[in-house]
Amino acid sequence: MRQVILKDGREVLIRSLTSEDLDQLMTFYRELPLEDRKYLRIDVTDKSAVEQRIQAVKNGTALRYISLMNDTIISIGALEFFSDEWHRNHGEIRVVVARDHQRKGLGMIMISELYLKAVEHKVEKVIAKMMKPQVGARKIFKKLGFKEDVRIPAYVTDLERKTQDLVIMSCDIKDLWKELETLYRDSDWTRCR
Numbered sequence: 001m002r003q004v005i006l007k008d009g010r011e012v013l014i015r016s017l018t019s020e021d022l023d024q025l026m027t028f029y030r031e032l033p034l035e036d037r038k039y040l041r042i043d044v045t046d047k048s049a050v051e052q053r054i055q056a057v058k059n060g061t062a063l064r065y066i067s068l069m070n071d072t073i074i075s076i077g078a079l080e081f082f083s084d085e086w087h088r089n090h091g092e093i094r095v096v097v098a099r100d101h102q103r104k105g106l107g108m109i110m111i112s113e114l115y116l117k118a119v120e121h122k123v124e125k126v127i128a129k130m131m132k133p134q135v136g137a138r139k140i141f142k143k144l145g146f147k148e149d150v151r152i153p154a155y156v157t158d159l160e161r162k163t164q165d166l167v168i169m170s171c172d173i174k175d176l177w178k179e180l181e182t183l184y185r186d187s188d189w190t191r192c193r
């Protein structure tokens with residue numbers, strides 16, 4: 001558990017997600033604007049699908065962290081591990097920040113938190129997958145040194161049943177560390193730690 005300060009000076013607590021957080025997590029997801037929700041991997045308004053994700057934490061196939069402001073969840077981040085041999089040293093990162101708290105450095109803080117966990121778990125390559133309209137996600141991962149590996153046209157379907165291009169980005173863990181170090185050193189964002 002740790003306390004961080006956002007660019008607007010407000011305090012946030014970051015800690016692991018537990019099954020006791022389920023109801024509050026559902027409130028967080030249901031309050032997301034459709035534009036932020038409709039490209040996510042699962043329908044996050046479906047409680048049983050969210051419960052399965054919490055179960056994945058218990059099974060050790062994923063790590064999930066939430067950040068709270070005044071006891072209210074304002075973001076969630078996940079590091080998922082792969083079970084197949086092809087991807088044995090890979091980890092996939094995903095982050096969602098509540099609209100009112102975006103562009104205040106929280107996405108970066110959550111990714112750096114997940115990065116540290118990835119190092120602990122000996123992940124060598126970090127992957128991020130998103131649909132083409134997820135512009136904020138592409139920008140933040142690009143800023144961190146992720147390169148676009150591939151863009152597969154009309155490969156996935158959003159919540160409104162519209163086909164979208166899938167964008168896969170990745171970064172070697174050692175390069176991600178370099179980028180995070182530079183960010184901590186060079187920007188006013190250092191105070192967010």
Ligand SMILES: CC(C)(COP(=O)(O)OP(=O)(O)OC[C@H]1O[C@@H](n2cnc3c(N)ncnc32)[C@H](O)[C@@H]1OP(=O)(O)O)[C@@H](O)C(=O)NCCC(=O)NCCS
Pocket residue numbers: 036037093094095096097098101102103104105106107108109128129130134135136137138139140143
């Ligand atoms: C992507 C997301 C997590 C970013 O969170 P955030 O807290 O706003 O990100 P930060 O404030 O840490 O942004 C860091 C930098 O990333 C870039 N960035 C982030 N969002 C951006 C956007 N919408 N447009 C352009 N650049 C953006 C900027 O360079 C920003 O730095 P700056 O604000 O100093 O210019 C957030 O927009 C979100 O939850 N989107 C909806 C869900 C989603 O698409 N999740 C990704 C799934 S992989």
